[in-house]
Every structure is written in C-alpha cells, then in structure tokens.
Amino acid sequence: MSFIIKSIRPFNPEITFNSGQCFRWEKQDNAWQGIAENNYAEIIGTYPNVYINCDEADYPFWKNYFDSSYDYEAASAVLIQDNKISQAVINNKGLILLRQPFFEVLISFIISANNNIPRIKSIINKISVKYGDKTNNGYAFPKPDVLAQLKEVDLSAQGCGYRSRYIVETSKIISKGYFYEKLITIPLENARNELCKFMGVGKKVADCILIYALGRKDAYPVDTWIRKVSLDLFGKEMTDDEIRKKAAERFGRDAALAQQYLFIAKREPL
C-alpha cells in the first residue's frame, strides 16, 4: 500500500459528484472521499486542476472510473450550440459521466426507484456498513453473493422497503455469473431490454446503468425531472417512449451528457 498523488483527467468534482449519478462521494475538509469496489480515493483541487490521492496500484482503476479516454470538451462544444442546453453547459463546466462498477450501479439505481437522492445515499450507506467489506477507509459496497443470501426483511430493516425483494433476486442472478460487457456494444434497445429482465429494473433505470456503469453515451434516462423539462424542450406533452425517441434524434451520441445537463439545471435552478 503506497498512496500517491497524481493528476487525473480535468473534471469538476463538485458538479459531477452532486449530479445524482453516484451516491458514495462525500466532501471532508476540501477533499472528496469515495469508495468503489474495494478501492478508496480522495479527489482534491478544482476544475480543471484536479488531483487524486489513491493507492498506486488502484490508479488504473480510477483512470477508467473517471472516464479518462472520453472527450467531454468536444461533446460539450456540440451541446452548447443547442439553445435549450447552452446555459446549463456554461453553468456546469467540467461535468463528466462516471464509469462505475456494474453491480454497484445496478443495485443503487434499483434503490433509486420512486425515491429521492438524500434517502438513496442513506440507504446505500447503511447496507454498505452492514453488509460490505470493512476497509481501512470505510466500507465497500456489498458483494453480490452477500446480498443474494439475505432475506427481504434484512434489507427492509435498512430502509429498502418494497425494493428489498428486487435487490435479493437481482443479486442472485449476478452472483451466478453475468457477462455484462455485451451490453456495451449491442444496439441501445437490445441493451435496455436485456437489463429490464432484472427485477426492479425498468427502462429508466436500465438507461442509468448503461451510462454510469458501461459508459454508453447514447442512453437517455427519463425520470420525473426530465419529464418536466421535456415540455419546454419539445413543445408538447409526450409519453416516455416519445421523449426517448425525440432525444435520440436531437442529441444522438451525446444524449447521455445532454440529459445530465438538463437534469442538473431542472433540479437545481440557479
């Protein structure tokens, strides 16, 4: 274990960590502390001069986590030309989309259904403390085989409510082995339908998993906030399927980033 401080890809920690795509980053004395898998890291500095303090052996993991190979400057330059998004791009410079561990995103967004962000964070923290591995710097997210062996009441006791059954059943499938890499390359509709086979995963949660775990930039999660903003965006009331279709036409391969900008702007208007 040798901790090092290295520069990491330019991004805005404040905006990215508060954008509702991750639930396990907390700020302590000017440093953002987070755990993914069994890895701990601290993020310091401000956009565009950002540094990471982590175990040297984990640095490749974190480089991938912070999506180092994707050109957000180029994507934002495209989106800023859309007059409905330009202000959000300006107000949220340095936003990126994280590439988090598949199982953690899968379970976290099952918990997110019909829920709010502070409570989602609270629940995830509780199940991590109770069922995750203890590390030197906090508790890891629970492993699939651990959650798979729980009873519904165990998770209900941590506030998961009616989602407890979904978490156990989904964890059983993952713990038996699941090749999620295929979801990165197959057509969006197919990938979404595959994920919807998991109990507790619908189209919205499926799109979140495709973006925040698998790095797909063409997905477009339609939640209550995006529903609200679509009226202004497209000029009429639409079903969720129509919203996804229109968004795909308008934003194409930048749909996920457009959605994230719109979500932030609508949820926390300046």
Place this chain on the structure above:
DNA sequence: ATCCAGGAGCTTT
C-alpha cells in the same frame, strides 16, 4: 395531513 422523490410490476382496459 398530503404530496413527492432520478419508477417498476402487475392488472385491467
């Protein structure tokens, strides 16, 4: 008290 939260599953039209 009533409504809402990064919805989804199930049943009924």
Place this chain on the structure above:
DNA sequence: AAAGCTCATGGA
C-alpha cells in the same frame, strides 16, 4: 399499447 393501482419510507 395504454392507463390505473400499489408498492415503503422520510422529508417538506
């Protein structure tokens, strides 16, 4: 395919 009802929970 589309609409309606229900599912826990805590905060506003």
